[in-house]
Amino acid sequence: MGLLNLLFGLKSFTHGIHPPYNKDTADKPIRRLAFPAQLVLPLDQHIGKPAIPLVKKGQEVVRGEPIAKADGNFSVPLHAPATGRVRDIALLPTPKGPKSNGIVLDVYQGSTQEVLWGHPRDMSDLNQQEIIQAIQDSGMVGLGGAAFPSHMKLTIPKDKQVDTLIINGCECEPYLTCDHRIMLEYPKELIRGIRYAMRASGTRQAIIGIEDNKMDAAEVLRASLSNGSSIRVEVVETKYPQGSEKMLIKSLLDREVPTGGLPADVGVVVNNVGTLAFLGMLLPQGQGLIERVITVAGPGVLKPGNYMVPLGTPIRHILEQAGYEGSRTEFILGGPMMGPAVSAMDTPITKGTSGLLVLNEPSIEDESQRIWPCIRCARCVSACPMHLNPSMLGQLAAKRKYDEMALDYHLNDCFECGCCSYVCPSNIPLVQYFRIAKAINREQAA
Ligand code: SF4
Numbered sequence: 001m002g003l004l005n006l007l008f009g010l011k012s013f014t015h016g017i018h019p020p021y022n023k024d025t026a027d028k029p030i031r032r033l034a035f036p037a038q039l040v041l042p043l044d045q046h047i048g049k050p051a052i053p054l055v056k057k058g059q060e061v062v063r064g065e066p067i068a069k070a071d072g073n074f075s076v077p078l079h080a081p082a083t084g085r086v087r088d089i090a091l092l093p094t095p096k097g098p099k100s101n102g103i104v105l106d107v108y109q110g111s112t113q114e115v116l117w118g119h120p121r122d123m124s125d126l127n128q129q130e131i132i133q134a135i136q137d138s139g140m141v142g143l144g145g146a147a148f149p150s151h152m153k154l155t156i157p158k159d160k161q162v163d164t165l166i167i168n169g170c171e172c173e174p175y176l177t178c179d180h181r182i183m184l185e186y187p188k189e190l191i192r193g194i195r196y197a198m199r200a201s202g203t204r205q206a207i208i209g210i211e212d213n214k215m216d217a218a219e220v221l222r223a224s225l226s227n228g229s230s231i232r233v234e235v236v237e238t239k240y241p242q243g244s245e246k247m248l249i250k251s252l253l254d255r256e257v258p259t260g261g262l263p264a265d266v267g268v269v270v271n272n273v274g275t276l277a278f279l280g281m282l283l284p285q286g287q288g289l290i291e292r293v294i295t296v297a298g299p300g301v302l303k304p305g306n307y308m309v310p311l312g313t314p315i316r317h318i319l320e321q322a323g324y325e326g327s328r329t330e331f332i333l334g335g336p337m338m339g340p341a342v343s344a345m346d347t348p349i350t351k352g353t354s355g356l357l358v359l360n361e362p363s364i365e366d367e368s369q370r371i372w373p374c375i376r377c378a379r380c381v382s383a384c385p386m387h388l389n390p391s392m393l394g395q396l397a398a399k400r401k402y403d404e405m406a407l408d409y410h411l412n413d414c415f416e417c418g419c420c421s422y423v424c425p426s427n428i429p430l431v432q433y434f435r436i437a438k439a440i441n442r443e444q445a446a
């Protein structure tokens, strides 16, 4: 922990980096865009089994209606983000890279943005299992990017004891400000969602962790909580990757999730602020997730901001409305540290997409981007929040000693935050090497 944090008492973790945050959109209120002509809705917008279509080609659907059902417990349903007609059920582009099965919906132009489907209910009547079922029925997944089904996350295994719900309001990735805006604009819905999540997980206390570059959000939320509430707000140091689960648990509670373990192993369950704010909105209405807030930003964007967009909106439509310029541009879905780069303009916004960044792609002739040999400066070692040795891992990756990386240098503890690549003066794409090594090890294990 740095000296300043010790002096000012800000909670944090060791290592990590301070990239330029570029959060100029933090003062842009959430706005809606016009519906696109067509929505592209992959059935696997979540981790787990893809949803099963409930609709046929040519069928009319209304905004909010379920169009695909969960395939068992480790899956979630999908709801129509707009009123229209099913054009096709086919292989579609996704942010994950390979195409996957999905539903193409022709949107009725001029159709209302009002949600036309739902079953309002009194949430106070529901028991723990019924709340978990309601969360699954809403199709909710982690909106911070992981897209892990929320009902699974909030179901605590019988052999674990969980005492604390942590709500992740750090938003430590540069450029992204959608969670910041959600905390400012939807505090009541967020607190309502936190109470549902506490009932679902059986936790007695909740801590909202917010970085100290969002003090206005911390104040708004504190003002929305009563004295003696079981929910409290804690401010943590602004540092990347403060918003990763393991780092935030360490910062707030000084507990360490063991290698290969889960937050529940140290008595914690973690949810993102956006996820719980949407649960607070949707559950009392008995509605499903059909839209989300994304940050549209980057030096190439003409009208940067935070936009509420229907799931399935192609990035082309967003860029047409927000405008962008530049001849060599790179599109990233999410933050610049961990978000995937995409090239197909019909790639849709899905449940796990928190941002659309338009960055200037580095030129291959640019000498400053050239990869040089490792100079053993150890900057990557000082940056790694998991206290790994990225330099050694990189050397082993170059020799294709993938087994040794995992067995002797804890490759599987790497959560691909990109800190090591970011600080490397030799421009060695360490995190890319580690992704490849993990994929090869997984394939061999399979
Ligand atoms: S990408 Fe992996 S090795 Fe590199 S800093 Fe992050 S956790 Fe450490």
Ligand code: SF4
Pocket: 373, 374, 375, 376, 377, 378, 379, 380, 381, 390, 391, 394, 420, 423, 424, 425, 426, 427, 428
């Ligand atoms: S930061 Fe780059 S150059 Fe320095 S030790 Fe790590 S891999 Fe080598």
